[in-house]
Amino acid sequence: xxxxxxxxxxxxxxxxxxxxxxxxxxxxxxxxxxxxxxPIITAVIAFIAGGLIVLATGHNPLTTYQSIFNGTxxxxxxxxxxxxxxxxxxxxxxxxxxxxxxxxxVGLAVAFAFRAGMFNIGGQGQYTVGGIVAVWVGSSFNGMPxxxxxxxxxVAAAAAGAAWAGIAGVLKATTGANEVISTIMxxxxxxxxxxxxxxLGGPLHNPHMSSTPVSNSVVxxxxxxxxxxxxxxxxxxVGIFISLALAVVFGLLIKRTRLGYEARTVGFNPDAASYAxxxxxxxxxxxxxxxxxxxGVAAALDILGWKFSLFTNDIQVSQxxxxxIAVALLGRNTASGTVAAAVLFGALLTGTSDRNINLSxxxxxxQYLTFMIEGMIILLVSTDVITLRLLKxxxxxxxxxxxxxxxxxxxxxxxxx
Amino acid sequence: xxxGTIAVAPSRTVSPKQIGIxxxxxxxxxxxxxxxxxxxxGMAPSVVLAVFAVAAGAWSIAGGERKxxxxxxxxxxxxxxxxxxxxxxxxxxxxxxxxxxxxxAATLRYxxxxxxAALGGVVSESSGVINIGLEGMMLMGCFWGIYGADLLGxxxxxxxxxxxxxxxxxxxxxxxxxNLRANQIVSGTGINFLALxxxxxxxxxHYGPNGTPxxxxxxxxxxxxxxxxVGFFGAAFGDANLMTxxxxxxxxxxxxxxxxxxxxxxxxxxxxxxxxxDTVGLSVVRIxxxxxxxxxxxxxxxxxxxxxxxxxSFSNNMTNGRGFIALAAMIFGKWRPWGALxxxxxxxxxxxxSDRVSSVNPTLGTLFxxxxxxLTLVAVAGLVGRSxxxxxxxxxxxxx
Numbered sequence: 158x159x160x161x162x163x164x165x166x167x168x169x170x171x172x173x174x175x176x177x178x179x180x181x182x183x184x185x186x187x188x189x190x191x192x193x194x195x196p197i198i199t200a201v202i203a204f205i206a207g208g209l210i211v212l213a214t215g216h217n218p219l220t221t222y223q224s225i226f227n228g229t230x231x232x233x234x235x236x237x238x239x240x241x242x243x244x245x246x247x248x249x250x251x252x253x254x255x256x257x258x259x260x261x262x263v264g265l266a267v268a269f270a271f272r273a274g275m276f277n278i279g280g281q282g283q284y285t286v287g288g289i290v291a292v293w294v295g296s297s298f299n300g301m302p303x304x305x306x307x308x309x310x311x312v313a314a315a316a317a318g319a320a321w322a323g324i325a326g327v328l329k330a331t332t333g334a335n336e337v338i339s340t341i342m343x344x345x346x347x348x349x350x351x352x353x354x355x356x357l358g359g360p361l362h363n364p365h366m367s368s369t370p371v372s373n374s375v376v377x378x379x380x381x382x383x384x385x386x387x388x389x390x391x392x393x394x395v396g397i398f399i400s401l402a403l404a405v406v407f408g409l410l411i412k413r414t415r416l417g418y419e420a421r422t423v424g425f426n427p428d429a430a431s432y433a434x435x436x437x438x439x440x441x442x443x444x445x446x447x448x449x450x451x452x453g454v455a456a457a458l459d460i461l462g463w464k465f466s467l468f469t470n471d472i473q474v475s476q477x478x479x480x481x482i483a484v485a486l487l488g489r490n491t492a493s494g495t496v497a498a499a500v501l502f503g504a505l506l507t508g509t510s511d512r513n514i515n516l517s518x519x520x521x522x523x524q525y526l527t528f529m530i531e532g533m534i535i536l537l538v539s540t541d542v543i544t545l546r547l548l549k550x551x552x553x554x555x556x557x558x559x560x561x562x563x564x565x566x567x568x569x570x571x572x573x574x
Numbered sequence: 575x576x577x578g579t580i581a582v583a584p585s586r587t588v589s590p591k592q593i594g595i596x597x598x599x600x601x602x603x604x605x606x607x608x609x610x611x612x613x614x615x616g617m618a619p620s621v622v623l624a625v626f627a628v629a630a631g632a633w634s635i636a637g638g639e640r641k642x643x644x645x646x647x648x649x650x651x652x653x654x655x656x657x658x659x660x661x662x663x664x665x666x667x668x669x670x671x672x673x674x675x676x677x678x679a680a681t682l683r684y685x686x687x688x689x690x691a692a693l694g695g696v697v698s699e700s701s702g703v704i705n706i707g708l709e710g711m712m713l714m715g716c717f718w719g720i721y722g723a724d725l726l727g728x729x730x731x732x733x734x735x736x737x738x739x740x741x742x743x744x745x746x747x748x749x750x751x752x753n754l755r756a757n758q759i760v761s762g763t764g765i766n767f768l769a770l771x772x773x774x775x776x777x778x779x780h781y782g783p784n785g786t787p788x789x790x791x792x793x794x795x796x797x798x799x800x801x802x803x804v805g806f807f808g809a810a811f812g813d814a815n816l817m818t819x820x821x822x823x824x825x826x827x828x829x830x831x832x833x834x835x836x837x838x839x840x841x842x843x844x845x846x847x848x849x850x851x852d853t854v855g856l857s858v859v860r861i862x863x864x865x866x867x868x869x870x871x872x873x874x875x876x877x878x879x880x881x882x883x884x885x886x887s888f889s890n891n892m893t894n895g896r897g898f899i900a901l902a903a904m905i906f907g908k909w910r911p912w913g914a915l916x917x918x919x920x921x922x923x924x925x926x927x928s929d930r931v932s933s934v935n936p937t938l939g940t941l942f943x944x945x946x947x948x949l950t951l952v953a954v955a956g957l958v959g960r961s962x963x964x965x966x967x968x969x970x971x972x973x974x
Contacts, residue, residue, distance in 0.1 A: 350941070353937070482763060528771030528774065530771075535764030536750055538764075
């Protein structure tokens with residue numbers, strides 16, 4: 158798109174009120190023009206604000222962030238780190254990537270919906286339902302060939318997640334129900350169904366664990382092989398490759414398939430899409446099904462990769478669906494952005510967990526710090542401001558630079574800044 | 575030339591809509607007769623009523639009222655299932671679950687925080703700002719309310735601090751939604767995370783692993799002197815919390831404000847046709863700011879009831895989704911205070927029921943915990959009638 162066309166499109170966008178602030182439009186505006194810069198700046202601002210709060214409560218934000226960083230394992234990437242420090246960093250990095258694996262998929266579950274103009278806040282519920290099915294399939298059918306068993310579990314979990322998300326999609330398509338509320342309600346319903354299943358006396362409760370509300374354990378044949386680190390110490394399993402492969406699938410889906418095209422069109426303007434002959438309701442349902450499938454696979458990878466069983470407590474305290482929202486928004490709803498954001502959040506989770514013995518600040522405090530940072534990231538992403546400022550500034554600069562030295566650049570291109 | 579008046583007899587036929595509604599009522603009765611105090615012990619009457627209800631529903635659908643007709647059929651099916659459950663339960667179990675006075679009292683307790691938050695939602699959305707952050711504002715009020723009551727010694731100060739906290743968070747939401755013209759649903763989600771982080775952080779920071787202390791000043795219950803010991807009414811209403819009554823009283827007060835005062839009219843104008851309001855000289859930005867801050871204060875009061883009024887302590891993420899239920903109550907209530915109140919009572923009833931079922935059958939009780947959320951889902955799906963939100967709801971206002 159030429160600079161002038163970009164300018165014209167930008168002007169048109171800004172005066173359209175609600176259309177300009179739909180998530181699809183918001184993130185598109187930034188996606189095309191600024192790539193990686195704005196997400197980084199958003200994250201940096203959020204971290205600075207978080208640091209201010211840490212400062213206000215009497216701790217040193219720099220040492221806090223430093224100790225968090227050391228706990229993430231990202232320091233393994235530095236060649237000057239060696240010896241036992243390197244070994245610790247390796248285990249930490251494995252944890253980070255283990256955390257990132259489901260975050261990528263849950264993030265994609267949210268991102269795809271955003272691209273289609275919908276808010277899939279239901280990642281948590283879809284993940285939970287996928288997890289219930291995955292642990293049931295994984296712990297049954299002992300003796301099935303490994304590859305088949307794993308495939309079966311993943312597909313079953315994907316189907317469960319898809320069905321759960323599909324409920325919200327169908328409700329939206331048929332009754333116009335606001336998917337924000339319906340997915341949030343489905344989250345809670347999924348949690349209670351899960352607790353019901355695995356509580357003492359529940360239908361899927363492990364009969365051998367009479368005092369612990371837990372599911373049956375995944376049989377050894379269905380566990381995902383670990384390729385880095387020790388299997389006994391929660392090393393990194395091949396799930397990360399599945400996750401990354403699905404991220405590529407997402408990218409292809411969005412850009413090169415008809416469904417992706419329809420989803421994007423509906424996301425920008427459902428009325429125009431309908432006028433163009435796209436069945437908006439059916440698109441919504443299809444998109445939600447796929448989103449739920451992604452979230453279900455995320456759960457399957459967690460269960461088969463390192464969890465191996467589900468406690469009712471796991472179900473009740475998990476927040477992964479909500480991290481997924483932040484991941485998707487920070488990643489601008491793209492495949493590569495989501496992966497990068499997922500690694501960032503995975504690192505944050507590892508660095509702030511109580512495994513990190515070097516943490517200079519109480520780990521519980523830092524977990525809430527993570528929530529605050531997440532909140533600020535989401536807030537910042539919800540507005541155009543940073544982008545507009547950056548892009549307007551950038552565009553004016555580019556226009557000024559492109560003009561031949563003899564001409565005077567015309568003042569104030571692009572309206573109020 | 576005189577025009578002769580022709581008296582036309584009013585139509586005596588019943589409309590399909592009325593038949594459909596009758597169907598729904600019949601279906602509900604089919605279930606109600608199997609629970610105390612009527613407690614019919616056989617399935618026959620319920621089945622008969624349900625069949626009539628389904629017939630009425632089918633007639634209604636044939637007459638063009640698809641939604642009401644299908645609702646009648648669905649309620650009839652659920653009623654038969656419910657009747658079967660009642661008939662197959664022991665009388666003693668039924669009696670202990672359906673102690674109506676205790677159920678009503680519990681309903682009021684569960685509904686109170688929802689009422690405050692839902693009213694907050696009504697105020698905000700009437701001015702045109704979607705407030706998904708009600709959950710976060712409730713949570714802020716929940717923590718800072720008990721913090722204030724602890725620090726400053728009385729529940730009154732606790733409520734004041736709660737309102738300030740909720741108002742401040744609402745200020746952030748207002749700034750992002752109104753000035754920065756953010757997507758209001760996304761910014762509301764961010765607000766919720768922020769609140770979760772802030773309340774958890776300061777809970778841990780100030781109170782540490784032991785949590786809030788035990789003897790903090792609490793909002794008192796109102797002992798109604800005359801009826802307190804009189805049978806059903808005494809047990810149901812005689813000992814409700816002060817905030818319950820305040821919440822209920824706020825409903826007619828807010829209705830009066832919104833629909834009978836000039837200030838209320840201005841607020842609604844800003845939510846329906848902001849450009850017209852702007853032309854007439856109203857400051858859209860200022861009115862929306864006040865509306866959002868007020869909604870934050872109301873939601874915070876709802877959250878404060880949980881901690882300062884009822885439980886007496888704060889635990890992490892204490893509101894646990896109530897803000898979203900309040901939002902659904904607002905939608906269910908068609909963005910009107912009275913409607914929101916009835917919706918909150920219904921959801922509170924769902925919570926109360928799940929409590930009672932849990933006490934007799936813990937396993938089943940877990941499933942019943944999902945009941946309020948299922949009811950909300952039903953409400954949002956518009957199965958009980960849907961009206962439109964304020965016309966400019968969610969659309970940032972751009973001055974030209």
